[in-house]
Structures are given as structure tokens and as C-alpha cells.
Amino acid sequence: MLEVGTKAPDFTLPDQNGQMHSLADYRGQRVILYFYPKDMTAGCTSQACSFAELYPQLREKGAVVLGVSKDSVESHKRFEEKHGLPFTLLSDPEMNVINAYDVLAESTTKTGKITRRLVRSTYLIDANGTIEKAFGKVKPKDNAAQMLSELA
Template sequence: MTIEIGVQAPDFELRATNGENVSLADFRGKNIVLYFYPKDMTPGCTTQACDFRDYHQNFTELDCVILGVSPDSQVKHEKFIEKYNLPFLLLVDEEHKVSETYEVWKLKKNFGKEYMGIERSTFVIDKEGKLVKEWRKVKVQGHVEEALQYVKENLV
């Protein structure tokens, strides 16, 4: 399945930090900001999660759900949520199947070392489940505000 603006976003089911399995279809009728990030408790990922936390109410007022996805375990996600008071669900993609489906599981390089990991990316999905916007290779600073502005201007 190819990720393409204007078509249905690939549905999936993953375990969430509320202990339940959730799917995109569970949120039909709401806008969704689905963001993929490399790892809990790292500086960039923490900043991004806290930015989503700080703007959570703004997204909620726009009938928009925030879902974060990483390959971390449910236990790590729960610690991340607790430490930073994150008011949205984090989804467990330990086998990186959803990350592969959304084409964010990439070969990365850091200090000359190559490894597979998540390329920080964000997708906006409308109330009908259609992918309407994507950001790839996201730079954290200012990104959440940009995503919020997009939702305000295009999905309200």
C-alpha cells in the first residue's frame, strides 16, 4: 500500500498506552494528527511530545486527536507519559509494521553508524479517514504550531 495525499490512510491496529488495541477506524469522525517519532525520553522526541501536550487543548477544540507512534514498548511509553503528563495516546509499534506501511522506517546514519529507525514524520488524516497532509524529516522546532495551523485552516 502506498501513502498518498487524497486517498484513505492505511488503517492499522496497535496497542496503546490505555491498554487497549486501537485503530485509525476507531477515530473516524475526528481529525487525526498521527506522528511517528524515534524514541521515548530523547531530547528531540521529548520536546515534540511536550509541544503536542502544550497545544493538546487547541487540537481538541478543532475535533482533532493526537496519536504518537514509536517502536518503544508499552512500559516505556507509560513512563514517558507519566514523566511529561502527556494527555494523548502513544502507540506501540515494536515490530515497526505500521512505520513500514507509512514509509517512515528508514536507514539512518549517526556518527558514521548506519541503522534502521523512524524518520520523524507527521500525517494529518481527516474525519473520513483520508490522508490530507504529511511532513517528512520533521524538524521539531515550530512543527507542532505548523500542524495546528494546518488543521485550523483546512479542516475546520
């Protein structure tokens, strides 16, 4: 994970509607940038729905929520529509942002093959684009409430 106090890497990625978003677009606001493995899976759905449930309170505290995975724009659109997600999902199929934010870890499959997998992680980025908090291996159900408490 990236160090607290460092400048968050800027990026430009498409959302679930194909509109481009850059981190720089959110200067002046706190950003909850969360990385998750895959749309429509149990853990990722639980995490996204928790963020959706607390979204009004997160916005009230001045934060925006951006979810990032390597899934396609189309997959994100289906995920958003199925669960009524009120926040932005960003598509990173080339994994440039996933790599820049250092949220990959090596793991060994049952067959002994070493792979790199996305570790469910969340960053809180301040209004100036600096990493304020960094959380790795977050619990899907608890992540949104954890971030809400960090905004207090």
C-alpha cells in the first residue's frame, strides 16, 4: 500500500456510463477510493451495498466514493443497476491504477502457481490529493462504516 502523507497518484478512468474521471476532478473534496476484486461477487456486493446505504452520510461529511476494479464498463453498469449504487465505479482493465496504488499481492493457488491478486483496499484522500488514511485487507461489510467514522 502507499504511504499516508504521500501524494495520491492521479488517474483517468471511465465510469459505468463511459464518462472519464480523474482524481484531479475531485480536488477540494475528500475521496474514498476503494479497490475491490470483482462485480457481482458476494463480498464485493456486500461492500458496495454498504457504501450505498451510508452514501448520504458520507456525502454529508463532504466525501465522494469511487470504487475501482478491473471489470469492464459494461460489467460496472450491470452491477450499478442491479444494486442501485449511487456512486461512481471506475473500470481499470489494464490495472494501471490498481498497480499505481499498490493493491496487488502475490498468492499461491491450490496447484502451487504463484499469481497476483487484488487485495480489497481503501484509501481516504484529502481535499488536496494527499493520502490521509490507507487500509488493506478491509472487511466488505464493515468498510463503509469504517470510512464514515474516519470522516468524523
